[in-house]
Amino acid sequence: MTFYPQQLSKNHRYMLCNCSGVYIEVVAERGAFTARSGKDVPQTRGQLPKKPGLVLPVHTLDGETFYRLRPNNPGRYPKYLQPKAMPNRLDIHPRNVERIKQSGGMRYIVEGEKKNDSGTSRGLLIVGLSGVWNGQKDKELIPDWNHLPLEGERYSVCFDSDIFTNPLVQIAADRMARLLQGRGAEVFITLLPPGPNGEKVGLDDFFVNGGTVKKLEMLTHPYDPALIPRARLFRDERLRLALEDLERRFWDNEWKGMGGHSSRDVYLKLLEAAKRYGKVVEDGVRVTKAQGPLALEAKVSPRTLWKALNRLEEYGLLYRDNEDRKSDKAGAFVMRAKVCHYGQGSAEGKKGFTQGREVASGDIPLRAPRLRWSRPKFTPRRGVARGTCRVRSTPKPQARDRIERLGKVRGAIVDALDKAGGTATLKDIAGTLHRKRPRDIRRRNLPMLEEAGIIEVNGDTVSLTVEWETRINDVYNGLEGGGEADEVTRKRYQLKREAFHARHNHTADEAPSEAEMDAARKRREERRREEAERPVSPLAAAIHDYLSKNPSDACQPPGWIGNTLWAYDLFDLKASPAEVKIATQELGGQRYLRDCLERHRTGAATPPPKSTKKPTAHQATRKDDWLTHDLNCDCLECTSPMLGWVRIGGAA
Numbered sequence: 001m002t003f004y005p006q007q008l009s010k011n012h013r014y015m016l017c018n019c020s021g022v023y024i025e026v027v028a029e030r031g032a033f034t035a036r037s038g039k040d041v042p043q044t045r046g047q048l049p050k051k052p053g054l055v056l057p058v059h060t061l062d063g064e065t066f067y068r069l070r071p072n073n074p075g076r077y078p079k080y081l082q083p084k085a086m087p088n089r090l091d092i093h094p095r096n097v098e099r100i101k102q103s104g105g106m107r108y109i110v111e112g113e114k115k116n117d118s119g120t121s122r123g124l125l126i127v128g129l130s131g132v133w134n135g136q137k138d139k140e141l142i143p144d145w146n147h148l149p150l151e152g153e154r155y156s157v158c159f160d161s162d163i164f165t166n167p168l169v170q171i172a173a174d175r176m177a178r179l180l181q182g183r184g185a186e187v188f189i190t191l192l193p194p195g196p197n198g199e200k201v202g203l204d205d206f207f208v209n210g211g212t213v214k215k216l217e218m219l220t221h222p223y224d225p226a227l228i229p230r231a232r233l234f235r236d237e238r239l240r241l242a243l244e245d246l247e248r249r250f251w252d253n254e255w256k257g258m259g260g261h262s263s264r265d266v267y268l269k270l271l272e273a274a275k276r277y278g279k280v281v282e283d284g285v286r287v288t289k290a291q292g293p294l295a296l297e298a299k300v301s302p303r304t305l306w307k308a309l310n311r312l313e314e315y316g317l318l319y320r321d322n323e324d325r326k327s328d329k330a331g332a333f334v335m336r337a338k339v340c341h342y343g344q345g346s347a348e349g350k351k352g353f354t355q356g357r358e359v360a361s362g363d364i365p366l367r368a369p370r371l372r373w374s375r376p377k378f379t380p381r382r383g384v385a386r387g388t389c390r391v392r393s394t395p396k397p398q399a400r401d402r403i404e405r406l407g408k409v410r411g412a413i414v415d416a417l418d419k420a421g422g423t424a425t426l427k428d429i430a431g432t433l434h435r436k437r438p439r440d441i442r443r444r445n446l447p448m449l450e451e452a453g454i455i456e457v458n459g460d461t462v463s464l465t466v467e468w469e470t471r472i473n474d475v476y477n478g479l480e481g482g483g484e485a486d487e488v489t490r491k492r493y494q495l496k497r498e499a500f501h502a503r504h505n506h507t508a509d510e511a512p513s514e515a516e517m518d519a520a521r522k523r524r525e526e527r528r529r530e531e532a533e534r535p536v537s538p539l540a541a542a543i544h545d546y547l548s549k550n551p552s553d554a555c556q557p558p559g560w561i562g563n564t565l566w567a568y569d570l571f572d573l574k575a576s577p578a579e580v581k582i583a584t585q586e587l588g589g590q591r592y593l594r595d596c597l598e599r600h601r602t603g604a605a606t607p608p609p610k611s612t613k614k615p616t617a618h619q620a621t622r623k624d625d626w627l628t629h630d631l632n633c634d635c636l637e638c639t640s641p642m643l644g645w646v647r648i649g650g651a652a
Contacts (some may be wrong), residue, residue, distance in 0.1 A: 009034040012054045020114040020204035023121040029094050030117060031057045035069070042067045046083020056113045058082070058091045058130075061101070061147035068113065068130070080112070082130065088137065090144040091128030093120040100125050103149050106220070108158045108190065109135065109176065110203050118204035122213055132159055132172040141179050151184035156220050158190040161201040164232045167277040167288060177223045187223040190216060191231050229276050239278070242285050245337040246271055247364055249317060251419075254434040258373060261408040263308040265298040265370045267317060267335075272365045274335055284337040286321060290330035292493045299370040299408075299486070309333075328500075366418050367469060371411040371476060372485060375403040388555050406452070406475060410445050414454065414464070414472065423463040531588070540583035542571040547596045554596035558584065 008016070008027070012034050016022045035041045038050025045066035053071035066089075068082040092100055093116055100107065107125045110116055116128035127148070129135045135142060157176055163169045177187045192201050201209070206216070221227060233240045250271060255264040270287055278285040295305040312318050321332045380397040384390060416432040417424055426438035435441060438460075446462065449455045453471045456463045465471065477483035512520070536544070542565050547554055553561065562575035575583070584592065 021207040022117040046085040088134040115203040156188035161192045161194040190220045242337045263311045266308040269297045288332045368414040374405045377402040540586040551596040551600035554593040
């Protein structure tokens, strides 16, 4: 085995020991060293760029070791590199390999080897990830977790302090916590405070800046998805006041009609996202949100979502901020709020601020789910073919019955009751929804909510029932058919999402060469020649003879064509519409009929196909077409005024 010098440069020793608080013996146990040139970079477990830098061995629970590289000058490379052939693995410091497999103790999940070694230096059990998403794959824990005790054990997600502002880190932490809970673990979360100027702080920075294990335990809480937003609002007064202004705008705005209430739900979901990971900017709060998940959460279609966003821009409540957005990134919105005076002076006395309060009564998010509008009844009709007066012969679309749903107006009433603490008068509800006549709400909207067991009405007082949340979910997923619509919408979005992520797996077909195009052209001509020479039934030949002289009648129904052939003795029997359709299919079906109409417009003609019918004495005298007939011929084929033929020499 090749020997690599186990030594650190002064810069790397200062980085690990002084900047990250790692004890030198912990560094030695890991085996980190400096690659002073490209030839010192290990290549034993996959290719790494041959660049000088810090080499960090990664130790797995099954005794395997591979190397990660932190280049001195990354250039176009990421900050940390590992062999592409290596899958995501859990990094356990050699000092903790045996101890972490035993039951008991709190295990902290961190990102990166430096944070791992910094926590190990202080006696903590650390599970290291190479990235916040790299402990899971396809919504499942990676196999290395099977080597750790999970059932009944305590694990704390301890990511960097940008978890307060980065939605991807929040989603990764939430998914990691849910996966561990699904395996029976008791999950906690450690929220590290940001730096004095809002800079990102990791576990190693926390210990370097005076943090202790005791302080770390005080920052560790049982996992709750709402814990991060509450902590953000408690620490960031400027953001809190901006969000309170947005909530005031939400309740003060008058949402009218179906479009207005759809816009209301879209704005509410953006406001909830701003509360989780929004950033205060000069004229409001900037929030990044993809339109697919936004439409799913607001319970609207993609088309309705676009209309709602345009309507919100017209209201002056937000604007799109996609100037520097990349094609594969989600769009951003700036929700307008008055933030020019935030952060100046004392917070006391400012509008909407209450000392010591984390989330005010009636604050967003509201507990009621978003609801869908009712679906109208659909009775399909055949209609007529475009450009004609003929009724379509295709099967009619399937009829759909009406689905009665609670709708977004009733959802707004539940929101108003939730904001009021569960009980409100009709006048208060009408005032919250900006309605002039409370009796209209009582007559139109409340009966369905009352029948569903969501509310109780006592005179002019309306109250939410004890089990209103359960009842509204049961009605939404059951009686109103909303759950089925959600599932269809979710599947469509998932298909679009998978297609987008797999867009680079498909390469465009190369343009065919001239030789290939000539060969394809010859094949098409040969196929057409074979179709033209293929023998057809007598009925198909009669139809072709008739339509070649009267191509404008190709739009007529099959029964009309069959009756016409029989009436003028162009065919011996009276063909049924089904027989005419079969004969038309021999000639090419709808494509043949379209070609006939095209010939009628251009005046072109085609030779008749070969027929299996024995020719008559009169037909045997014909050579190519009817123009070769004798001018004194009195047969129906030559004298029929309906066919509109004209003989050579001007005789009709």
